[in-house]
Amino acid sequence: MTSGPRSHDDDREPPTNQGEERAYAKVTWRLLPFLAACYLIAYLDRVNVGFARLSMLGDLGLSEAAYGFGAGVFFIGYFLFEVPSNLALHRIGARVWIARIMITWGFISGAMAFTGTLAQATGLGSDTVFYILRFLLGAAEAGFFPGVLLYLNYWYPAHRQSRAVALLLAAQPLSFVVGAPISGAIMESFGGVHGLYDWQWLFLIEAAPAVLLGIVVLFYLDNGIGDARWLTADERRLLAERLAHEAKSKRDDPLRALLKSKPLWTFTAIYLLIVMGVYGINFWLPSIIQQTGVESALSIGWITALSYFVSAVLAILVARRAERRNEKRWHAAIAAVLGGAALALSAGSADSTWLTVAFVTAASTGALVTMSLFWSFPGSLLVGAGVAAGLAAVNSVGNLGGFIGPYLLGSLTEWLGSTTAGIAVLGGCIAAAGGLIAATCKGYGLRMMESEAHGE
Incomplete structure (x- = not known):
């Protein structure tokens, strides 16, 4: 199946050479470790409210319902502002806009430490201030992940993006590996220091890296290939030619046209199904392990970390294989x-x-592999403002799965008295995404002319 695209590609695009591979290796080593670090911090600031909850509710007088609504309202702000944020990035430039995103969300995340103080100053209830800050945090962080995906489109042609995305997504499981012990250590060590609660220090300390990295972005990131003085003139010309060659087969559709695009809605459905399963894994993996008889929280943490680490490594290797074989x-x-x-x-x-861990690790690996390859699909069709809006639209709607998946699992668990049926349903969602990809995604993200790949 891979021989066809290879021979076709040889007629359409000059073969790769060592100079080209070295140029892309320089890009990867320059960008991906830094972007992955930023993504790791983003994920920590998104989920640290779960640790803060351990003592924040009593200190602020928040109910469980208020906490649940506040934790979830983050995704509403995220959903509403994702497409506008990506369009702004495309217009203003990645360096300034990504820095703006990180600095803004860092300050808002830090402001969570002063929820009670702000409530007293404004006359609002603590729950209302909590909702507002969580909504603003989602609005501020909206556009970071699709913005980084868009930024990768400024450097890599679609057929090279999967390995880069796999390296980026590895930061998500890594955030679980390092985030839990760091958050726990802050909560244990800083409570009462300078009159602040432990959860206040958690928000303040974990917000600081976002602000600092946001400042570094202004000096470290380049808007695109043309600004990259760490590449030679020949390397900049070669990489620009590769993007220009691929752009001939893409469309720069306005947002109104994108909303009528069948592929865009197919991509959105695929990603929604994947995210439903992924968030189910993320939120319930510790509970699944506990149900097997592991009682120690530390043991559960180490087993969870091992599962995510193995999944990240395997996802990178499979994405690399898919790119080499030109089959996604x-x-x-x-x-x-x-x-x-x-x-x-x-x-x-x-x-x-260990059988349970093996199954869950396989599930997490499958989801990471699928997402790594999937994100090269929209970029193989669109360019310019079209890819900016398209990536953001798919990601924003897909992330609603972060609501649906855990809610569905929790509801089925409460109704049936067991997580078995709910977990099986979420597994079915991921499998259904695979069926949609098999049926609709032929030729996306490959080293070939997209118009011919789709028979247009």
Whole structure:
């Protein structure tokens, strides 16, 4: 199946050479470690409210319902402002806009420490201030992940993006590996220091890296290939030619036209299904491990960390293989189906801790592989403002799965008295995403002319 695209590609695009590979390696080493660090901080600031909850509710007088609404309202702000943010990035430039995003969300995340103080100063209830800050945090952070995806489109042609996205997404499981012990240590060590509660120090300390990295962005990131003085003139010309060659087969559609695009809605459905399963894994993995008989929170943490680490490594390796073979549809589809099946099977393996962990690791790997390959699909169709709006639209609607997945799992668990059925349903969602990819995503993200790949 891969021989066709390769021979076709040889007629359309000059073959790669060592100079080109060295140029892209320089880009990867320059950009990806730094962007992954920024993404890790973003994820920490998004989820640290879960640790703060351990003592914040009593200190502020918040109910469980108020906390739940405040934790979720983040996604509303995220959803509403994601497309405008990405369009602003495309117009203003990645360096300034990504810095703006990080500095803004850092200050708002830090302001969470003063929820009670702000409530007293404004005469509002603590719950209302909590809702406002969480909404503003979502609005401020909106556009970061799709903005970084858009930024990668300024450097890599679509067929090279999957490995870069896999490296970026590795920061998400890494945030679980390092974030939990760091948050726990802050809560244990800083409570009462200078008259502040432990959860206040958590927000303040974990907000600082976002502000500092945002400032670094202004000096470290370049808006695109033309500004990259760390590349030679020949390397800049070569990489620009690669993007220009691919752009001939893309469209720069306005947002109104994108909303009528069948591929865009297909991508959105695929991503929604993946995210439903992924958030189910993220929120329930510790509970799944606990149900197998592991009682120690520290042991659960280490087992969770091991599962995510293995998944991240395997996802990078599979994405690399898919790019080398110039075949992404079946790599992504098979990974999603196997991952979904593994998640469903994990629900019935509670008698064995390590069998459960193996199934969940396979599920997490399948989801990460699928997402890594998937994000090169929209970029293979669109360019300019079209890809900015398209990536943001897919990500914003897809992230609603962060609401739907955990809610569905919790509801089924409460109704049936067991997580088994709910986990199996979420596994079915990931598998269904694989079926959609197999049926609709032929030729996306490959080294070939997209118009011919789709028979246009």
